[in-house]
Amino acid sequence: APHDPMDHTIPAEGFIRVRGAREHNLQDVYADIPRDRIVAFTGVSGSGKSSLAFGTVFAEAQRRFLESVAPYARRLIAQGSTPHVDSIEGLPPAVALQQRRGAPSTRSTVGTLTTLSNSVRMLYSRAGTYPAGAEQLYSDSFSPNTAVGACPRCHGLGTAHEVTEASAVHDPSLSIRDGAITAWPGAWQGKNLRDVTAVLGYDIERPWRELPQEDRDWLLFTEEQPVVEVHPKRDRVAKPYKGRFWSARQYTLHTLADSQSETQRNKAMRFVESGPCQLCHGSGLTRAALAVTFGGLSIADLNALPLSEVAEVLRPAALLTDPSPAQSRVTSGERSEVAKSIAADLLARVEVLTGLGLGYLGLDRATPTLSPGETQRLRIATQLRSGLFGVVYVLDEPSAGLHPADAESLVQVLDDLRASGNSVFVVEHDMDIVRRADWIVDVGPGAGSGGGRVLYSGPPEGLADVTESVTRRYLQPRTSPVEHEEREPVGTLELRDLTLHNLRGEDGNGLDVDLPLGVMTAVTGVSGSGKSSLVGGVLPAVATAHPLISRVVEVDQKPIGRTPRSNLATYTGMFDAVRQAFAATEDARERGWTAGRFSFNVEGGRCEVCQGEGSVSVELLFLPGSWAPCPECHGARYNAETLEVRRAGATIADVLGMTVDDAAEALADLPAAARALDALRSVGLGYLRLGQPAPELSGGEAQRIKLATELQRARSGHTLYLLDEPTTGLHPADVELLTAQLQRLTDAGNTVVVVEHVMSVVAQADHVVDMGPAGGDQGGRVVATGTPAEAAASPDSRTAPYLRAALG
Ligand code: ADP
Ligand code: ADP
Ligand code: ZN
Numbered sequence: 001a002p003h004d005p006m007d008h009t010i011p012a013e014g015f016i017r018v019r020g021a022r023e024h025n026l027q028d029v030y031a032d033i034p035r036d037r038i039v040a041f042t043g044v045s046g047s048g049k050s051s052l053a054f055g056t057v058f059a060e061a062q063r064r065f066l067e068s069v070a071p072y073a074r075r076l077i078a079q080g081s082t083p084h085v086d087s088i089e090g091l092p093p094a095v096a097l098q099q100r101r102g103a104p105s106t107r108s109t110v111g112t113l114t115t116l117s118n119s120v121r122m123l124y125s126r127a128g129t130y131p132a133g134a135e136q137l138y139s140d141s142f143s144p145n146t147a148v149g150a151c152p153r154c155h156g157l158g159t160a161h162e163v164t165e166a167s168a169v170h171d172p173s174l175s176i177r178d179g180a181i182t183a184w185p186g187a188w189q190g191k192n193l194r195d196v197t198a199v200l201g202y203d204i205e206r207p208w209r210e211l212p213q214e215d216r217d218w219l220l221f222t223e224e225q226p227v228v229e230v231h232p233k234r235d236r237v238a239k240p241y242k243g244r245f246w247s248a249r250q251y252t253l254h255t256l257a258d259s260q261s262e263t264q265r266n267k268a269m270r271f272v273e274s275g276p277c278q279l280c281h282g283s284g285l286t287r288a289a290l291a292v293t294f295g296g297l298s299i300a301d302l303n304a305l306p307l308s309e310v311a312e313v314l315r316p317a318a319l320l321t322d323p324s325p326a327q328s329r330v331t332s333g334e335r336s337e338v339a340k341s342i343a344a345d346l347l348a349r350v351e352v353l354t355g356l357g358l359g360y361l362g363l364d365r366a367t368p369t370l371s372p373g374e375t376q377r378l379r380i381a382t383q384l385r386s387g388l389f390g391v392v393y394v395l396d397e398p399s400a401g402l403h404p405a406d407a408e409s410l411v412q413v414l415d416d417l418r419a420s421g422n423s424v425f426v427v428e429h430d431m432d433i434v435r436r437a438d439w440i441v442d443v444g445p446g447a448g449s450g451g452g453r454v455l456y457s458g459p460p461e462g463l464a465d466v467t468e469s470v471t472r473r474y475l476q477p478r479t480s481p482v483e484h485e486e487r488e489p490v491g492t493l494e495l496r497d498l499t500l501h502n503l504r505g506e507d508g509n510g511l512d513v514d515l516p517l518g519v520m521t522a523v524t525g526v527s528g529s530g531k532s533s534l535v536g537g538v539l540p541a542v543a544t545a546h547p548l549i550s551r552v553v554e555v556d557q558k559p560i561g562r563t564p565r566s567n568l569a570t571y572t573g574m575f576d577a578v579r580q581a582f583a584a585t586e587d588a589r590e591r592g593w594t595a596g597r598f599s600f601n602v603e604g605g606r607c608e609v610c611q612g613e614g615s616v617s618v619e620l621l622f623l624p625g626s627w628a629p630c631p632e633c634h635g636a637r638y639n640a641e642t643l644e645v646r647r648a649g650a651t652i653a654d655v656l657g658m659t660v661d662d663a664a665e666a667l668a669d670l671p672a673a674a675r676a677l678d679a680l681r682s683v684g685l686g687y688l689r690l691g692q693p694a695p696e697l698s699g700g701e702a703q704r705i706k707l708a709t710e711l712q713r714a715r716s717g718h719t720l721y722l723l724d725e726p727t728t729g730l731h732p733a734d735v736e737l738l739t740a741q742l743q744r745l746t747d748a749g750n751t752v753v754v755v756e757h758v759m760s761v762v763a764q765a766d767h768v769v770d771m772g773p774a775g776g777d778q779g780g781r782v783v784a785t786g787t788p789a790e791a792a793a794s795p796d797s798r799t800a801p802y803l804r805a806a807l808g
């Protein structure tokens with residue numbers, strides 16, 4: 001029977017029963033959450049949604065899974081990731097799809113991430129058109145990542161790395177003994193190579209540039225690897241040994257191709273000149289594989305097409321009405337049963353992706369260049385085909401990066417996951433998606449210690465009666481129009497002939513855009529339309545050169561630091577004031593301690609076991625590296641002596657343990673700290689603890705800390721602020737706070753340019769640039785521009801209808 005979204009009756013046994021959850025700020029939470037439904041976890045940021053969905057439900061499911069597969073890992077797990085919860089009953093296995101930057105592996109692509117590449121290779125192998133007389137190739141032959149498939153010259157990388165004299169020898173005035181051949185390894189191995197070179201009769205004392213060219217060429221490029229006996233001269237104890245010669249080229253290419261160490265490979269990259277491989281034209285494939293076609297395209301051609309066009313190439317085969325039986329000895333299998341079945345399967349999967357607004361991506365797009373939202377949607381779509389059922393999928397804001405026009409297909413995909421017998425839990429702020437869920441778990445009411453309770457768990461319509469809920473006010477579409485007085489621009493930034501990625505103009509030239517200065521501009525458009533290319537790719541460089549702009553600041557979601565050593569107190573600079581205040585106490589002055597004593601970054605006052613990190617890194621089997629509290633200071637970061645000094649009753653470690661809200665009171669007498677704390681509260685971060693390590697902060701929190709740091713500088717004017725989707729991870733109530741701060745920045749005479757999908761923010765901008773009309777090659781142009789009202793009136797813009805609704 002079709003799923004009736006209004007039918008919320010769930011048999012009693014169909015629940016996950018969470019009892020006594022106390023992870024992070026959760027206050028002894030009891031909640032019954034239905035299985036086999038789409039459940040939205042809502043609440044302001046910091047309220048505890050993630051602590052419940054990821055930190056408790058998912059973490060417990062994962063802990064049980066790990067225990068079952070690796071009992072010996074139990075001790076490690078107990079240290080690292082046991083959630084604080086009394087019991088959870090009815091818990092199925094869980095899969096978390098979080099927004100992470102693509103895997104660091106540079107060989108990972110959209111095709112490999114989605115596993116579509118496997119089927120594409122199968123299609124070319126079994127149903128491709130082969131040149132006359134050519135042998136049929138196995139699927140592996142179409143993969144640059146296999147021994148049979150890799151281009152012999154570039155080893156499948158597609159990029160050729162050539163060692164040249166200039167790239168391998170950085171300072172030709174040095175002798176070989178002094179390290180002229182920079183590309184050779186250092187330490188023992190390097191000394192070994194120099195000794196071998198001397199035994200071979202080369203002059204290792206003369207400056208490189210004075211050696212005969214012939215010798216230089218041999219040393220750098222030869223493929224010979226003579227083995228000689230080396231008698232270490234200077235060291236009488238060392239025994240003679242046999243040493244093998246490696247030319248700079250051999251050594252560097254060997255490191256690039258075979259080294260397991262990323263550091264080594266990165267180092268080797270400094271000694272090569274890189275460009276597309278001439279043999280395979282950058283595809284990484286062999287000539288034999290490239291000669292096979294489907295729909296007239298080689299597999300490299302197909303991989304370079306946007307998915308929306310891949311669908312069109314596959315469609316004729318997928319829709320064949322009278323396919324011929326499979327045969328192995330014809331030159332083309334394009335009209336065979338095999339072609340039909342592989343193409344039909346591929347087409348269905350590609351269409352899920354195009355439905356999620358990702359049709360502009362190509363299969364060969366490297367995953368590190370994808371946004372976190374794009375990566376997550378690729379993963380969600382891939383899960384549809386995994387055949388798993390009875391699983392809880394826990395998703396982190398799947399709407400991130402999604403234009404409102406594409407929200408419908410996202411809900412459809414989530415519903416397909418549910419319909420194949422799974423539970424779908426989403427931490428979500430987009431009310432268009434929350435409304436469509438079967439069930440809402442609303443956490444709150446506030447953030448940090450002001451939240452952490454489940455205020456409501458039930459069908460969406462019931463939330464209206466929960467007076468304590470902040471979410472309640474936003475669940476129904478707003479009816480009152482947004483009030484906003486538009487500002488007058490003080491100048492114009494003229495961007496001309498832009499061509500980055502898909503940006504282009506009407507007439508075959510690049511794109512021309514005028515950006516008004518001294519106002520707030522919202523850049524809108526469907527995913528892939530070119531918003532980030534314009535705002536992140538082009539603007540910073542162009543704007544720096546403009547006389548009316550003194551500074552360009554990109555307020556992005558990158559972490560404020562990668563180790564527990566960074567936190568918001570150090571990042572905002574307020575910690576300097578705090579340390580000075582501690583040094584000024586009578587107790588500290590008597591001991592002769594200065595501000596340095598209260599730093600956890602230098603020796604003296606810090607705990608030396610963890611060197612002031614408060615935690616030590618533990619490498620868990622199967623789990624990415626994580627951190628456990630320091631066994632000596634238990635997270636305090638300081639040694640016991642330092643903690644004897646108190647200011648207004650608190651030790652320096654106590655201060656780092658305070659929330660921003662509490663610190664605002666305790667440090668009210670320190671103007672520099674108070675300013676920073678005020679700014680943090682004004683962007684809704686009052687719940688964060690000052691010492692909360694940077695790696696624990698979400699992308700959205702990091703971005704708002706950066707914004708607050710800018711706000712406290714109280715600089716007036718002439719700065720250009722660039723923000724890419726600053727509302728990611730924000731509850732509508734937090735979005736209101738953020739928008740108010742962006743207005744404040746603009747009122748101070750700055751220019752704000754924000755890429756945004758949330759129409760309540762766009763409606764409050766002074767100016768709108770709507771990119772489109774679609775993604776990839778179908779985008780890259782300005783579809784509508786002007787005031788929000790003008791843009792909303794555009795007949796061609798996919799954004800206009802949603803903007804009209806927000807303008808009321
Ligand atoms: P939400 O998902 O609703 O934004 P979180 O569950 O991430 O909220 O956070 C709830 C509270 O727990 C916040 O006060 C946050 O600062 C705190 N918190 C989150 N992660 C950690 C962590 N790894 N360690 C300690 N506290 C944390
Ligand atoms: P939006 O921000 O509107 O989602 P983008 O500016 O990210 O759009 O992308 C516009 C086009 O440029 C898309 O076709 C996208 O695939 C392409 N693109 C974006 N970043 C890269 C990149 N690093 N390498 C290659 N193509 C890219
Ligand atoms: Zn090649």
Ligand code: ZN
Binds near residue numbers: 608609610612
């Ligand atoms: Zn310690």
